[in-house]
Amino acid sequence: MPPLDEYAVNPQQIESGVVALKKRQRNLTLFCITSSTVFLASVVALFLQHDFVYSFFGVTTELKQLHMPMSVDANLAELGQHTDYFTNLLSWFGWLILKLFVSFIGAFFVIHFLKKIRFFYTRFQSFILKFVGWLVAFIVLWSGLTFLQYDLNDDENNAYSEAIQYDKNIQQSELAQDLQQSNLDEPVKAYLLAQAALLHKPVDKDAAIPQVLALVKAEKTDPQFIEYGFKPEQLWTMQHQLYGKTLTPMAASVSKQVDQAKQMSDVVNIFIIAMLILSAILSSILFLLAQHLKGRILRVEQRITP
Numbered sequence: 001m002p003p004l005d006e007y008a009v010n011p012q013q014i015e016s017g018v019v020a021l022k023k024r025q026r027n028l029t030l031f032c033i034t035s036s037t038v039f040l041a042s043v044v045a046l047f048l049q050h051d052f053v054y055s056f057f058g059v060t061t062e063l064k065q066l067h068m069p070m071s072v073d074a075n076l077a078e079l080g081q082h083t084d085y086f087t088n089l090l091s092w093f094g095w096l097i098l099k100l101f102v103s104f105i106g107a108f109f110v111i112h113f114l115k116k117i118r119f120f121y122t123r124f125q126s127f128i129l130k131f132v133g134w135l136v137a138f139i140v141l142w143s144g145l146t147f148l149q150y151d152l153n154d155d156e157n158n159a160y161s162e163a164i165q166y167d168k169n170i171q172q173s174e175l176a177q178d179l180q181q182s183n184l185d186e187p188v189k190a191y192l193l194a195q196a197a198l199l200h201k202p203v204d205k206d207a208a209i210p211q212v213l214a215l216v217k218a219e220k221t222d223p224q225f226i227e228y229g230f231k232p233e234q235l236w237t238m239q240h241q242l243y244g245k246t247l248t249p250m251a252a253s254v255s256k257q258v259d260q261a262k263q264m265s266d267v268v269n270i271f272i273i274a275m276l277i278l279s280a281i282l283s284s285i286l287f288l289l290a291q292h293l294k295g296r297i298l299r300v301e302q303r304i305t306p
Contacts, residue, residue, distance in 0.1 A: 018300055025293040032286035035279050037104055041097060042276035049268045052093060057261040059233045059254060062241050063198040066164065070229030071188050099145045107137035164196040170207040187218040188228055194238055205242060212238050219248045226250070233257070 045052075054060055111134050114120040124130040166173040175196050179189045194211035197204040215235065219225045236251040236258070246252045 018297060021293055021297050021300070025290055025297060028286050028290040028293065032283055032290055033105065033108070035283040035286060037101060039276060039279040039283055040100060040104065042272055042279055044096060044100065046269070046272050046276065048093060048096075049272055050265050053265040053268055054258075054261045057257045057264075059257055059261060060237050063195060063234070063237050066192075066195050066199060067231050067234045069188060069191060069231070071227070072184065072192075095145070095149045099142050099149075102145060103138045103141040106141045107134045110134075110137035110141075164199055166200070170197055170200075170204060185224075185228065187215060187222060187225060187230075190214040190218070191228070191230055191234075195234070198238060198241060203241075208238070209242055212242055216247050219250060 051060060055064075111124065111130060114133065115124050120133070124133060163175045163178075164173055166176075170176055170193060173196055176193060179192060182189075190211040194208050194215065197206075197208035197211065200207075215230075215238075230250070232250050232253050235248065236246060236254045239245065239247045239251050246255065
């Protein structure tokens with residue numbers, strides 16, 4: 001009969017096995033965090049994809065920025081937003097992904113470094129306190145990046161925001177007062193005032209409707225209408241935001257873009273839903289595997305601890 005020592009397990013082998021299990025558990029946790037980030041990004045993208053795709057084709061279902069036609073003077077032209085819808089939305093979406101990724105991942109690193117301090121180490125033994133600490137770190141990181149985002153864009157948007165701001169009557173706005181003193185044609189004034197009303201927070205449809213109707217009438221009766229430099233996509237957006245349909249030929253000229261945007265939006269929507277479901281399933285499986293390995297490691301360590 002062979003000696004019993006041959007059946008004894010080497011403690012070093014057990015320790016090396018525990019180290020290997022911890023490495024697997026850490027890798028699974030990292031993969032779980034990554035797939036969870038994809039899941040969160042998919043949820044956000046599901047709500048944003050419609051505007052994102054439409055802006056790629058140069059149209060939006062709701063007015064997003066002020067367009068100045070070529071017929072305005074230099075002073076008013078400075079108030080216009082020079083970047084297009086897609087660029088603005090791409091920048092905003094990029095900041096959103098950056099904030100989501102940095103805040104979500106960064107919060108784990110914050111907790112990791114705080115645990116090196118004895119005060120936090122003893123308190124983070126509780127899962128609830130650890131989660132609260134992670135949540136606070138997430139909010140702080142998100143708030144810091146949001147402040148940075150708006151601080152960088154503040155100077156560019158100040159003049160534009162102040163020009164269209166008013167309390168109750170659109171004639172109180174700086175833009176309306178400038179238009180009263182200008183020699184611009186009435187359709188141009190209506191075009192700018194309609195935009196200001198629709199860009200107002202909240203949307204001032206009562207002020208926008210008469211201006212849009214004036215534009216509709218001008219397109220039918222004014223032979224110089226096409227020379228004012230109005231943007232067909234802007235006219236389409238204003239008409240659809242107020243009436244849900246196209247009222248004039250110039251607005252109808254972007255119908256092909258709108259149809260393409262709708263088709264693309266449907267395809268992207270299906271893709272995002274598929275990504276959302278797959279990432280949710282993968283995150284759940286990885287989380288369960290990581291927890292299983294964590295429990296197994298704890299049981300082994302308890303058994304080998306003298």
